[in-house]
Amino acid sequence: MQDFAWNFQTKLVYGPGKLAEVGQVAKGLGKKAMLATYEANATFAPVIDKVISSLAAAGVEVVTFTEIEPNPRAHTIDKAIEIFNAENCDLVIALGGGSVIDGSKYIAATSYSGGSCWDYVVLGDRTPREYTGAFPIISIPTVAASGSECNAGGVLTNWETKEKSFSRSEYRIPKVAILDPELHTSLPDFITNESCIDIFSHLIEHYLSSDADSGFADRLTEGMILNLMDNFEKVQKDPTNLDVRGQLALCSIFGWSGIQALGRLGSIPMHSIEMPLSAHFDVRHARGMAMVVPPYLEFFADVRPDRWAQLARRCFGVVEQDDQVAARMLSVKVKEWFERTGMLITLSDDNIPEDKYEKMADDVIRMFAMPGTNTIAGVKPITKEEIIEVYKLAK
């Protein structure tokens, strides 16, 4: 088991209708908020209005920025930062999914620390700029998926250079997350489905890539995977069930909070391999994970059969005693599950051409290689050629 330092810094405010309390929550954190969100449509506009009314009732001024897109673009976030500074805001309220919350983190910390949001992301050999602090953030997730609502991570896309990358900073951990499951009941089914796969991908990244052992983290992760699978099935039958939405919200948060990896922190190879799908083809992150996870599990089963087999047995009903055989059954079982839930998706489904695989693999290595190597961290050091093989299996 590895040494670690971990705490959970976000206050969770959970319950149907809790959105209406945002004004009271915000009052304790700032005087003038930027409400960062997606472009309003007919369904979403009343939600934005509810936030604005609650803030007004609590005496908190608000500037609304509704331009954050899926796979948030660096130039959009820089525009928000300019407005945030010009308006002298002192608080960010992130109302949306992972893209909005990630973008809001860059708004809050870059406004405080200076420069462009892109200065702070991991990018090959360059040393990313470091924040000196951040304005407080309230996250209001409108979907259970990214876990961003309570953690330090954040992903950005640079549309000009076709790069997508990330950074982590404790300064950007939201102070409060308002978890109102009513906000999740009107999501389109495809978003709910893809989101459950994103949660699954978070739960298995560290589980499968660490050399350290932590039975606590294993059992916690396995419990969350089983709970996710139960509630994924339930939400497909009844998308309006608030308790089910609440359970998925907890899987999202604690599946990517670090608690799922206590004592055996690993790496995030599947996420690295997904990044170019979003950067080049604007694939939604969670959808991209659905494309990458099964082939990754298939291709690397022989590297750590003990880990693969344990997951297969404890979460996917595999009873085979031989580790090598059980390990190879994991991708089969996961594919069956994806198929049942309508989430078996290939690169071809989104017209991602095979002649791009090499460029995408090049990007992964260029941006995320371990220092002094041509490999990224994963279940083993992963080469460009192996990433191409994963894409081929995802074809």
Ligand SMILES: [Fe+2]
């Ligand atoms: Fe993810």
